[in-house]
Amino acid sequence: MTQTSPLRYYSGIATDGHNWDAFEYRPGDVFVCVPPKSGTTWMQTICGLLIFGDPEAEIAIPDLSPWIEIRLNPEDFKMRLARLAQQSHQRFLKSHSPLDGVPYFEDCTYLICHRHPLDVHFSMRNHVHNMKIDALDHFYTDDIAACFDAFLNNSIEDGGMDQPSLELIAHHLTTARAMAHLPNVHLFHYATLSQDLPGQMARVAKAIGVSHAPDLFDRLVAKASFKAMKSEALMRAPGATRGLYKDPSAFFNSGQSGQWQGWLNAGQIADYNAKIATLLSPEDRHYLETGTAPSFAL
Template identity: 35%
Template sequence: MRYRSEDEDSGRWDGFPFRDGDVVISTRSKSGTTWMQMICALLVFRTAELPAKLSTLSPWLDWLVTPRDEVWAALADQQHRRFIKTHTPLDGIPIDARAHYVVVARHPLDMAVSMFHQSRNLDRARIAELTGGPVSTYQPAPIKEALLRWIDRDVSPAEAMDSLPGVMWHLSDAWQRAASSDNVLLVHYADLSADLDAEMRRIAERLRFEVPEEVWPSLVDAAGFARMRDRAADLAPDPAGVLKDPNAFFRRGASGSGRELLTDEEFAHYLDRTSELAPPDLLAWLHR
């Protein structure tokens, strides 16, 4: 399937020349993309002192802001093990036996709240300038109203990847693939938050990274939310200046902000909606 938005096109993956060991990080917006990119960077370079900005080390291949040929050329020039960002579900990109695919999941309500705040931090005139499209007339509703609309919006995943149906399609597809394929790994945002050391070690093992024991403490420390926020200028995904404030990208990092906004009745309605969109075993893992 081909996925498109005002600034993305999964067709840019067509014919991409993979290498042995490539890591593709496939996430929904505000679900831990930058966190997983940082973890992969630390596992690749085995030091907290990265050789370049994170967005340079791990390009967003689908993003229309940077010409496709330029992104491909930059990736071709990389000598280190490559880790590539995408927001495209796995059914929209090539699945290559030489590559590993990491899908990060976050509680959808927390993702939606974080996305709400992120949308207010985007310079939409700058995005239009870079993509050649019209300036968006987006005007955010109050946050709770926006969240309730997001829960009820009925749209196809291909039309709106960050909608609730889009989130559930992305994760359901990955859930099914991970059950039968060793090169698809699901990671839960809550597990990264609860025990970052243990989860980073699990990721390293699954992706076949070898890391000397003596450097682990420094890598885990560098991947912590507070340390990453302190380095926002180098780590925020903003190579083209589309964020009004890079520091605001790392806003909270905790879980539970979505549930806090809803009454018990509204939360029960959300659970009913998700039960229509994803299998019970995935939802039990996702909502724990």
């Protein structure tokens, strides 16, 4: 076993990367490392269904698969770690941090998923407006143009983990790219999950060492569909049972790509093109936006 402590502690309104210092890993743990609104809950749901192997089981994803870096008071965080330690099944954990902020273990599995940055931005806007708390409202005001400009220019420095940031999304991919050659690091994409859920679930199953008979696997795939997750939002969406959302099912808004089209004018798209060109190579940008033709092994 080789372990590296996080090289970088990410922080923000909702994030405290120092929480990893208290985390005790277990061989076989699965780390679901996905930027916000890029398929985190989808990957967690897939893991839960494959690990438990029961399409009818009531799998409360937020309770079983905790977000380690979330800011909590010390006692609540200790309770979360204690519940995690009591789990006897293969554990699967949630992280929004880039991989340089997540501890690495050779005998664990890392599942990473990305999504077109413009879809992420507008999906997050819908998400924040659906929340009953106002902690993030100042990032997504009625001035859509100003918010988009901030998305293009916000830095991840100085506690910027939870603010809109194209730089953060690109950095997440860059850190994943740097580790993609490792046999326990597996990259996925939101668009590919949408287009080929059975094939991508088969990839996840192989990555985490789980197999099921074909008929059962098909039923698990059906339960992992976007429609199924939306219908079970109270079990799937983080914070739903605590009344975090105005409409829990709206956490799963539509599951479609390209919804940003029509929101941005030609000048804003040109600004996006110019900014992302400073952050990623053309090949990596193409992968981030489409999930196809990456310049590195999956």
